[in-house]
Amino acid sequence: MQIWLLDDAVIQPVCRVLADALSPDEQQRARAYRQQWHRDRFVARRCALRWLLSGYLSCNPESLRFRVTPFGKPVLQWPDAERLAFSVSHTDGMALLAFAWDCRVGVDVEQWIDGLDTPGIGRGTFSATEEKMLDAARPDPTARLLSIWTRKEALLKALGTGFSGEPNAYTTEDDSLLGEGHWCASHHGARIAGWTFLDLPLGAHFRGALALSLEGARVTLQFCQASSFADIGVSAE
Ligand SMILES: CC(C)(COP(=O)(O)OP(=O)(O)OC[C@H]1O[C@@H](n2cnc3c(N)ncnc32)[C@H](O)[C@@H]1OP(=O)(O)O)[C@@H](O)C(=O)NCCC(=O)NCCS
Numbered sequence: 001m002q003i004w005l006l007d008d009a010v011i012q013p014v015c016r017v018l019a020d021a022l023s024p025d026e027q028q029r030a031r032a033y034r035q036q037w038h039r040d041r042f043v044a045r046r047c048a049l050r051w052l053l054s055g056y057l058s059c060n061p062e063s064l065r066f067r068v069t070p071f072g073k074p075v076l077q078w079p080d081a082e083r084l085a086f087s088v089s090h091t092d093g094m095a096l097l098a099f100a101w102d103c104r105v106g107v108d109v110e111q112w113i114d115g116l117d118t119p120g121i122g123r124g125t126f127s128a129t130e131e132k133m134l135d136a137a138r139p140d141p142t143a144r145l146l147s148i149w150t151r152k153e154a155l156l157k158a159l160g161t162g163f164s165g166e167p168n169a170y171t172t173e174d175d176s177l178l179g180e181g182h183w184c185a186s187h188h189g190a191r192i193a194g195w196t197f198l199d200l201p202l203g204a205h206f207r208g209a210l211a212l213s214l215e216g217a218r219v220t221l222q223f224c225q226a227s228s229f230a231d232i233g234v235s236a237e
Contacts, residue, residue, distance in 0.1 A: 001100035001217055003107060003200070003210065004052060006224045008093055011044040013226045018047035021061040045095045048224055049088060052097055057081055073160045087157050094206055100214070106158030108150040109200070109208040116142045125152070125163060127171040143207075147199065148172060150209035151183050155197075158211040172197070183209070 006014070022030065026046050033039035050061035057064075057079060065078040076084070087098045091111040098107040122134060122145070130148045137144035151172035156162050171189075175182040175197065183197045196217040200208035210219065 006095040014044040104158045104213040106154040106211040108153035125167045146207040154209040154211040
């Protein structure tokens, strides 16, 4: 499975080359962003998603059609490509696009924010065990908070419900057996087996997590470079 990182350096090149590939409803969504920068990031994310999906599926980026599930998850309507799972996440300065065959995938990235803690944060979303882990990390719970948050969101995106499911029925924890960088998850106390759960090494400014319904999966992280788009007419900047 592959995860592609889209950072702000490639936003403009991607927009310039691929913006025409967006569907009318995506263009409408883009226009709804008030700030140009947010609009550009959305356009670049969608264009990169189309460009990468078209590579996996050997079709034109503009020929892809999406529909959205009642929970907001985008899925491919055309081509009929049920075997290819994908997940997208973004925060200020970075987007992740994850792709995997024959399984479910969820990815999340959040920007590091110093001193992130407000009373009641995570209430209704974190399980009792997660709330205890958060309490134990105080007075400086940022790292723990972001790891619970990104792990949970990755899992809920893989399941397709997002936070409208039953987020506090799931617990995410460090995986003491597999060690650093690995986590595990349970639902109402029953361990979710046969999955790969990883924290993603995204540097000091970001936290990210991946959930994949496949045991022992090999994951590669790749940067979308401006030069990746060279073959479709963009020069690196
Ligand atoms: C999924 C969810 C956790 C995303 O949270 P977020 O932190 O705002 O955003 P992220 O950047 O991490 O992820 C956004 C991406 O998640 C994907 N996504 C949206 N809903 C999803 C879902 N239910 N399952 C999986 N992926 C989903 C989309 O690709 C979206 O990208 P886009 O905005 O470019 O289309 C949150 O939107 C959620 O809980 N949604 C469910 C709530 C619901 O039922 N909404 C109904 C809307 S019609």
